[in-house]
Amino acid sequence: MGRPPAAAGSGARRMRCPRCGFSVLRQLVGRRAALDVTADEGELTAAAAEALHHPDRLHWCLRATRDGPDMRWADCRRRPETCPHPHVIDHECTGPPASPRRARTTPVSDGQLTL
Numbered sequence: 001m002g003r004p005p006a007a008a009g010s011g012a013r014r015m016r017c018p019r020c021g022f023s024v025l026r027q028l029v030g031r032r033a034a035l036d037v038t039a040d041e042g043e044l045t046a047a048a049a050e051a052l053h054h055p056d057r058l059h060w061c062l063r064a065t066r067d068g069p070d071m072r073w074a075d076c077r078r079r080p081e082t083c084p085h086p087h088v089i090d091h092e093c094t095g096p097p098a099s100p101r102r103a104r105t106t107p108v109s110d111g112q113l114t115l
């Protein structure tokens, strides 16, 4: 019955992207509206990450904690040159599309959707 000592939901998990096999960090970031973040494992400086990001590709301030890496909202991006922490940026998957099935080809008729 051992419970993990870490606070619930904290910390990033290292894993491989199921689509392209790239090493990524996965974490729910944020307390009220948590985002399911998948970020490239490669660490950048805050300034480099800020230069790479765009509205659909956020970057995250990566803190080393006792329990492992922990991604945080990059509040430091207003002044990225002052942030001493490495940053990671959202993974842009180069693998095949997530769902091999197209929505229109399901044989189930509209009245038969099972949830």
Ligand SMILES: [Zn+2]
Residues within 6 Å of the ligand: 017, 018, 019, 020, 021, 022, 091, 092, 093, 094, 095
């Ligand atoms: Zn991927």
